[in-house]
Amino acid sequence: xxxxxxxxxxxxxxxxxxxxxxxxxxxxxxxxxxxxxxxxxxxxxxxxxxxxxxxxxxxxxxxxxxxxxxxxxxxxxxxxxxxxxxxxxxxxxxxxxxxxxxxxxxxxxxxxxxxxxxxxxxxxxxxxxxxxxxxxxxxxxxxxxxxxxxxxxxxxxxxxxxxxxxxxxxxxxxxxxxxxxxxxxxxxxxxxxxxxxxxxxxxxxxxxxxxxxxxxxxxxxxxxxxxxxxxxxxxxxxxxxxxxxxxxxxxxxxxxxxxxxxxxxxxxxxxxxxxxxxxxxxxxxxxxxxxxxxxxxxxxxxxxxxxxxxxxxxxxxxxxxxxxxxxxxxxxxxxxxxxxxxxxxxxxxxxxxxxxxxxxxxxxxxxxxxxxxxxxxxxxxxxxxxxxxxxxx
Amino acid sequence: xxxxxxxxxxxxxxxxxxxxxxxxxxxxxxxxxxxxxxxxxxxxxxxxxxxxxxxxxxxxxxxxxxxxxxxxxxxxxxxxxxxxxxxxxxxxxxxxxxxxxxxxxxxxxxxxxxxxxxxxxxxxxxxxxxxxxxxxxxxxxxxxxxxxxxxxxxxxxxxxxxxxxxxxxxxxxxxxxxxxxxxxxxxxxxxxx
Numbered sequence: 001x002x003x004x005x006x007x008x009x010x011x012x013x014x015x016x017x018x019x020x021x022x023x024x025x026x027x028x029x030x031x032x033x034x035x036x037x038x039x040x041x042x043x044x045x046x047x048x049x050x051x052x053x054x055x056x057x058x059x060x061x062x063x064x065x066x067x068x069x070x071x072x073x074x075x076x077x078x079x080x081x082x083x084x085x086x087x088x089x090x091x092x093x094x095x096x097x098x099x100x101x102x103x104x105x106x107x108x109x110x111x112x113x114x115x116x117x118x119x120x121x122x123x124x125x126x127x128x129x130x131x132x133x134x135x136x137x138x139x140x141x142x143x144x145x146x147x148x149x150x151x152x153x154x155x156x157x158x159x160x161x162x163x164x165x166x167x168x169x170x171x172x173x174x175x176x177x178x179x180x181x182x183x184x185x186x187x188x189x190x191x192x193x194x195x196x197x198x199x200x201x202x203x204x205x206x207x208x209x210x211x212x213x214x215x216x217x218x219x220x221x222x223x224x225x226x227x228x229x230x231x232x233x234x235x236x237x238x239x240x241x242x243x244x245x246x247x248x249x250x251x252x253x254x255x256x257x258x259x260x261x262x263x264x265x266x267x268x269x270x271x272x273x274x275x276x277x278x279x280x281x282x283x284x285x286x287x288x289x290x291x292x293x294x295x296x297x298x299x300x301x302x303x304x305x306x307x308x309x310x311x312x313x314x315x316x317x318x319x320x321x322x323x324x325x326x327x328x329x330x331x332x333x334x335x336x337x338x339x340x341x342x343x344x345x346x347x348x349x350x351x352x353x354x355x356x357x358x359x360x361x362x363x364x365x366x367x368x369x370x371x372x373x374x375x376x377x378x379x380x381x382x383x384x385x386x387x388x389x390x391x392x393x
Numbered sequence: 394x395x396x397x398x399x400x401x402x403x404x405x406x407x408x409x410x411x412x413x414x415x416x417x418x419x420x421x422x423x424x425x426x427x428x429x430x431x432x433x434x435x436x437x438x439x440x441x442x443x444x445x446x447x448x449x450x451x452x453x454x455x456x457x458x459x460x461x462x463x464x465x466x467x468x469x470x471x472x473x474x475x476x477x478x479x480x481x482x483x484x485x486x487x488x489x490x491x492x493x494x495x496x497x498x499x500x501x502x503x504x505x506x507x508x509x510x511x512x513x514x515x516x517x518x519x520x521x522x523x524x525x526x527x528x529x530x531x532x533x534x535x536x537x538x539x540x541x542x543x544x545x546x547x548x549x550x551x552x553x554x555x556x557x558x559x560x561x562x563x564x565x566x567x568x569x570x571x572x573x574x575x576x577x578x579x580x581x582x583x584x585x586x
Contacts, residue, residue, distance in 0.1 A: 006418065006419065006422045006428060117434075118434070138455075139457075168457070170431075170434050171431075171457050172457065174431060174432070174434065175429055175430065175431035175457075176415055176418045176419075176428065176429065176430040176431065177427075177428065177429050177454065178422065178427050178428060178453070178454075271457035272457065274454075274455035274456055274457045275455070275456050275457050275458055277455045278455055278456045360458050360459045361458055362458045362459075362461065363456065363458065
């Protein structure tokens with residue numbers, strides 16, 4: 001019935017990788033994800049896994065090594081943050097367009113500059129159109145659980161896309177919290193053996209991977225990538241159902257907290273969702289019908305489902321832990337509001353940018369956002385949809 | 394113990410305040426609690442002021458932010474008292490535990506007339522006596538466990554012996570000294586009257 005433990009988010013990710021025991025891990029250290037390959041390399045040295053650990057000289061090489069390994073027919077994993085992900089940029093697109101189901105643990109951190117090692121989501125938002133499945137995690141438990149589910153999703157024949165599991169740098173990666181681990185044998189059985197259909201080391205089927213793809217077919221191949229991303233929704237739900245059978249922990253595209261009769265709602269991702277839940281409880285105790293939609297599956301984006309979930313509220317704030325610097329609002333805000341427009345849900349919506357570069361987001365900040373939503377409901381209109389919370393006055 | 398207690402640690406880089414907060418999380422975890430233990434990461438260098446936090450609760454902890462209104466504050470280094478506002482937000486029905494030999498008059502002045510309970514402990518003396526070196530975090534851990542009533546003292550000592558055996562597997566010669574530091578600290582932490 002699970003193992004009661006206390007681990008940091010990075011320890012939880014490393015232990016998930018140990019239990020998965022992939023064929024190859026290639027990584028280069030970068031704060032705040034450094035501990036993941038660090039812990040994992042001790043598992044390699046101690047013989048707890050039989051993974052080939054490739055200590056590369058850069059993140060570009062880390063992703064290149066994962067691409068090579070996965071193309072050869074191996075199961076490959078990596079971990080990185082911020083500028084490490086930036087340095088992988090070219091290979092990130094190669095991984096997804098070659099349909100290689102690599103799994104990455106991304107510990108979210110601000111992309112420089114100026115130099116900042118703390119948490120925001122600018123690294124993840126930078127690769128949101130790169131064709132990777134992106135799952136977000138509120139705490140160490142979800143970072144662990146999402147990794148355990150990752151290979152089943154990514155390697156499914158209707159999907160074959162790389163997948164990244166995000167968690168907040170320092171806030172969860174370096175915080176020790178309670179967690180329930182799954183027994184090794186159960187994880188092994190759940191994840192299963194990787195059996196690629198086409199791979200380079202198959203001498204019975206000589207193939208080329210990644211040759212020139214010009215006007216005649218690249219368009220069709222991109223269409224297939226998009227189709228795989230659409231297929232991923234069904235697979236993500238199926239895997240979550242099996243996971244629930246094993247652990248009792250239920251995962252959906254997003255978590256709805258007190259949304260049944262909510263008048264005002266916040267949409268956000270990762271650790272801040274926990275803080276929002278405590279504020280929702282406080283507001284509900286005072287008779288204010290507040291709710292939360294915590295997005296777990298950001299890519300593919302659950303457009304129709306999220307529009308339905310928010311369709312009956314009187315005002316919604318979508319919170320982005322990075323600024324798109326487009327002069328119009330954060331990335332999650334744009335996805336949510338366009339989903340609502342297309343699905344004809346007319347709800348006043350505001351964008352709140354928060355927590356940039358590790359700025360602490362407090363319960364007080366969240367109260368401020370809900371108060372502003374009450375104002376929107378009272379006035380019946382949004383005068384300034386592009387806002388900040390927690391900024392120095 | 395209350396349903397949720399929140400603790401803030403003030404120390405200097407290299408004194409082990411972060412380690413102490415993680416050990417406290419471990420200790421409370423072993424009594425069946427839900428815990429959080431996390432430092433506030435800044436530029437990491439020896440001697441710079443650092444802050445670490447603990448939440449200990451009977452139910453799952455969901456909030457993810459720093460602690461602004463702690464129930465308890467632990468000050469590992471009394472040279473911080475004049476430069477850091479250590480009682481900021483500290484609840485008056487809570488307490489502050491300070492590693493110091495300074496007198497009541499001085500403490501009242503630097504704590505801006507804090508009205509809650511003030512406890513002091515000479516962690517330097519205890520550490521030197523028990524370990525022959527200055528590691529203030531072990532005595533401060535015992536002090537906060539006692540002041541906050543986190544668990545039974547004997548159970549705490551028993552648990553810590555297990556933790557030290559694990560933590561110091563490669564240098565077992567320091568286990569007895571650390572245990573002695575805990576025992577002395579439990580006896581020598583006193584409320585300033």
